[in-house]
Amino acid sequence: MRARRLLAIVIKELRQLRRDRLTFAMIVGIPVMELVLFGYAINLDVRGLEAVVVDQADTARSRELVAQLEATQVITLERRAATPQAVDELLRRGVVDVGLVLPVDFEARLERGDRPPVQLIVDGADQAVQAAARQLRHFPVPDAAGWTARVEPVEVVNYYNPERRAPINTVPGLIGVILTMTLVLFTAIALVRERENGNLEMLIATPLSRWELTLGKVLPFVAIGLVQVTVVLGLGRWLFGVPLRGSPADLYLASLVFILASLSLGIFLSTLARSQFQAMQMAIFTFLPQILLSGFMFPFAGMPRLAQWLAELLPLTHFLRLVRGIMLRDAGLLELWPAVAALAAFTAILLGLAVSRMHKRLD
Template sequence: MNLRRLAAIVSKELRQLRRDRLTFAMIVGIPLLQLVLFGYAINMDVRGIDAAVLDQAGSARAREVVAEIGASQVLDLRYRLNSPQQLDTLLRQGRISAALVLPADFEARLLRQDRPPLQLVVDGSDQSVQASARQLAMYAPPGWDKRPAVELVNLYNPERRAALNTVPGLIGVILTMTLVMFTAIALVRERERGNLEMLIATPLSPWELTLGKVLPFVGIGLIQVTVILLVGGLLFAVPVRGALLELYGAALLFIVASLALGVFLSTLARTQFQAMQMAFFTFLPQILLSGFMFPFAGMPRAAQWFAELLPLTHFLRLARGIMLRSAGLLELWTEMLALLLFTLLMLSVAVLRVNKRLD
């Protein structure tokens, strides 16, 4: 082995890495991203769960108990309800994840101590909410000597099956992982193989060129959704309680949003390897911050605000809302609007960056 020749090759590779700014940024950026996400944003100790209070007792002691539970910071009691119908509506729409109910005979239950005086209704489609709700089951109001004092009502997933929480989220995760990468790589491959020369000679506009590349992948995404739903239903008995057509409508918008992100990344990458790197770079924060792996409510506010910019965050809410809570698209219109705005922004920026010149 000739050490001089070996040193020359090492020096050449280092100079090449130095000139490849994107690869150098990934070398530094991916560890920093993981460190920040896992060290700062990921928190298994859930606090501030969006919740409501249905106080049917209306007594001074009932208000005292509500104040004590609110002070624990596990629940963010932001809604005061007047009827069980309001509770059902807010849970189905995903605006709250839990509800504290104080029955009309709250005082009598405290005296008799024959039934739990409090009821906590939780959204069972989110396992992190279930785990946090069990912490409150140990709470005992003043004058209560028996356990438990809180009756847990687990809606939408009374058996606490993990598959009901996982499979709807996997639809978004799989679509994100495949479509963003496929689109970015496919468009960069056209440039690398010289096929872009033929497209330059055509009268195609940037919008026509962009959409023409995106539309074939829409069918691929819909096929993937169908496969996941069939396998999830056959192997794990995951239901689709809402309208199947509305679920496909939400999936279609998310597919287009993922493809728009892939097109945008293709305008930044010069090689297929760079496109793959950038796709992974966008995939990592989505899977960690969307609420798929870690509880959304446990994240700091800054991380939650950033997660609201990611399309997977909104699709997870749509998929779980339609499949598990029988919610409709009209009830989840804010999530649809967020996906639509993301799609329009990514496509517009990508079209502006499409330059029909070889240089």
Template sequence: GGARLQLAQLPLARRAEGRPSSSVPLPAAPIGVVSFYNPQRVSAINIVPGLIGIILTMTMVMFTAVGIVRERERGNMELLIATPLGRAELMIGKVLPYGLIGLVQTSLILLLGLLLFAVPIRGSVLDVYWASLLLILANLSMGLLISTRAQSQFQAMQMTFFIFLPSILLSGFMFPFDGMPRPAQWIAEALPLTHFLRLIRGIMLRGAGLAELWPEVLALLGFIVLMMTLAIARFRKRLD
């Protein structure tokens, strides 16, 4: 009896040393995936924040991509040439009205997501608008760069699809980002929608702030500066 008591008090590892490994049954450890921020796995909670970025990318790039081209085709470029505005002032003037439209679109999507699908906003609403404004400016500046390259409105619209389709497929909206091949991830890092999805889902689903997500904020700011600089450098106030 005393030997049995001492054996019971020995650690499991020492008891396993005195017998063959095949005779020591190991308990099966259950493995499961835990969703901390969407435990019910409701698809709308994950899709609606990303839908903000999809709609803003589709509309903002399209609006400005045909902006300068439309001025040429309608003969309004002569009026712009006669104005004392510089290239940078003209570009900024083209961007600002569409920026307000983008914020209105963001408000409508948030309202519909809240009323129809009960999508939570766990972070600051102000941070949501700041993140959306960064994406709006990034898409508008990209559209302006396309507009300086295209020769017609139809060509400008075709060029926007080369941005829109990769943004949907590679940004993490449709497929998990970590599950994509490494070259596809490198391409996705150059797309503003990829960084916006990390921002908006971090803010709305887990209550993160912009300070916590500063790498994505810096990536979008850098993209805006680069695209606006290239668009201003390529734009010429002349008809040729």
């Protein structure tokens, strides 16, 4: 008798699960997404770092060395510069990850073997770039056999994080991760909660427009997001000594744009969900690709092109470029305008979709 009752409950839950299409889809969707992301998109081998070369020697052996370094596929030499100062500027703006400098006396250094003939300038704000520098540190220089016992062939200059401390890389990224996890979840359940509590009909009866109703649900969370940014910055500085080299105003403006992008994603999800539980499921479903593909946990340069294109559609990818550029490289907001433009476009599109769907539901 007990077994029959238990079986009835099990059958009832299975039927309920079959009717709940979102939960049923996530049972299959989450394992598939994790398998694809970890097995295909996530690659710990750093490849294709954007690099600029300064070949002041311009000899046959210097050109041979540049070709051999590019053949490793660790770096992609798509830019050339005339002076090391140009490399500094490109690194600060986040245009390149690595600068390769071959000095005028490249040939003389090869012959004497008393000084490294190659200088590798890397963006130490990115742990993936540091890993690539370790791979290239002992790269064999053409026709230099025997001299490398005295000095290393490649001198690595680590900008922005010379001590290679992990918190310098992770704490700025944690600002974006924390904002993503909290704000998307908060706003994803906003409209659903109003509907379940019976307050949505009252809101419909007010003279509020669709845009006013949407923004009214979003704006209170902006202040919450800015408070979270302040808390993480303060704790990061106090506990780990993470610097803020750029303008605080630029950082807060960048955070504001990202907060609006995260809130727009959350409010859009709330128009799709029919219950608070579904809204939470959808929010969690968006966390995984953002955290894994944005470059926070795994090297962005090591991902296949398809995964990188997908990552460009995610707001956290662009915010990581902003927050690391401002906090660690002293880059200005105007210098990082592509990331700001991407977040602004994401916000406009998602808010527009949310308002349009809210109009259909209210009608």
